[in-house]
Amino acid sequence: MRIRVVDGRRMTDRAGAAEFTGRSEHTITIQTSPKRRAQGSGWPAPISGPEGVLLYPLDELAAAIEGIAEASRARVHSITLDGDPDELIPALEFRALIDAKASTWSKYVDMSKAAWGRGEDGYLPRPDLEEPSPKRGVIRYWKRHRVEHWINSRPGRGAGAGPPVRTEATGPTAAKYRRVMAAIRQDISEGIFAPGQRLPSEATLGTRYAVSLTTVRRALTELRREGVLSRSDDGIVAAPNTPPHDA
Known part of the structure; x- marks a missing residue:
């Protein structure tokens, strides 16, 4: 794997990114494309290096793979949520249902914001309600039936989570x-x-x-x-x- 240092950052080319992440070069190309990143793939954007060669920051590749692994570990299958299907569930409860750490949840939100801004679902479904937090930021809510559906059909390859990595x-x-x-x-x-x-x-x-x-x-x-x-x-x-x- 060829490594180059650009502006103090270790980077590699597409072949190196494929070796580093254990993916194919085709997957690297697709997941780092502007379209897929806008959909919340979580993969980094390539940087134009010397002679126009596309380079990928190793630290961002490592972060992307770790996010995929955490998504796989947090995967929950076939659950049924009791209660009114249209009742709103706050983000804190949603996060608890999938056993996601706060840092992991933040990644999911960051991966979803671009799609939410277009009025679409991202990695996470678009919130049904957002209201200002008493402290700072916003509090997001989802209808119970949408949370249940998302958990039972957890985004996979198309959303950038990829197949379970084992x-x-x-x-x-x-x-x-x-x-x-x-x-x-x-x-x-x-x-x-x-x-x-x-x-x-x-x-x-x-x-x-x-x-x-x-x-x-x-x-x-x-x-x-x-x-x-x-x-x-x-x-x-x-x-x-x-x-x-x-x-």
Whole structure:
């Protein structure tokens, strides 16, 4: 996967984005298109790089994949909500029904606002009522039957959530460890980790790259297999001659 640094941000081309996220290049093209993003896909817009090559910010790709994973984890099937089907349910209750964290719910709302502005459903259905909050912002309400219908027909591939991501080879774990692999390669190329220098502890790397120890270990294992890292008496070190990794 080829990584470029533009304005201090790590980016990759379409092929790299496909490798990083475990999706096809066709999926990357579709999900990052203006039309699909306006529909609330949650995927980042590509940036025109040198020579007109479209580049995708790695941090935004990682955020998109994490949002997909959270949507999959929050998925609830076949529920029946008791009560008047036309009674209005506030956002707080809606969020509780799908067991979504506040940060996840905020992502869903952000993914939906463009469509709501056009008077359409977005990732979330368009609210039936919005009223000013006593503190700040707005309070949104949905009719109970619309909430039930949405939960039981949760948006999938068309809304950007994609199919449930479950496998280590193609799911969010894969995206995370590939992101760590790319970051370590970049740190080596920039001299942060010099050839022969022992890398920090797994816990330190986990903090540095904001991932779990399991993800760090998977990334280190793959980098050792590729010859980027090696094991010495002192621990895991950057190999003297780190091989290139351009796709």
